[in-house]
Amino acid sequence: MxxxxxxxxxxxxxxxxxxxxxxxxxxxxxxxxxxxxxxxxxxxxxxxxxxxxxxxxxxxxxxxxxxxxxxxxxxxxxxxxxxxxxKRNVRKVYIAPNSGRRYHFNPSCRGLRRAHGNITKMSLKRAINQGYTLCKWED
Known part of the structure; x- marks a missing residue:
């Protein structure tokens, strides 16, 4: 122009x-x-x-x-x-400490079926530091 x-x-x-x-x-x-x-x-x-x-x-x-x-x-x-x-520090995840090394964002994830009610809630950062990885069903 x-x-x-x-x-x-x-x-x-x-x-x-x-x-x-x-x-x-x-x-x-x-x-x-x-x-x-x-x-x-x-x-x-x-x-x-x-x-x-x-x-x-x-x-x-x-x-x-x-x-x-x-x-x-x-x-x-x-x-x-x-x-x-x-958000990573505050976000909560669910783990089954007796039956797996995965963390889950959804407490009713099908990867948590083997936990039989033994589910623990913790921060995402803490779960990653303890060696947990993301559930394959939630990728």
Missing amino acids: QNKKAIYKKIWFCFVVVFITFFTNFVSGNTGIQDAQQTVIAKSTKVVKSNAKKAVTEKVTVKRRKAARKRKLAAKRKQKKQKGAA
Whole structure:
């Protein structure tokens, strides 16, 4: 879209230059053509410089916005990791200490049938530290 504006401005600039040169030739003959051209050129250089400044400031603001987005995403990822670690510490699992080395999230899992009611509840972290692994039925 920025390219379209630049082309539009270039076409407009050419139209203005042609109009001014034609008008000065038609009204006053050949006198003052150089003055009109110089003023048009001076105005065009001001426009070009201001457009260049705008383009530079737009690029800088875009870079700043991208950097801010990256920082926000990194902060969100960090929060999610911390929440996940907290959930792992708090999440409760069920084990059958006398009949297996698996932990279960669901107390009515079919892997706990052999426990015959001898089911213990503990934290996920503690179960993993004791060597329990996830039940194959709950993968």
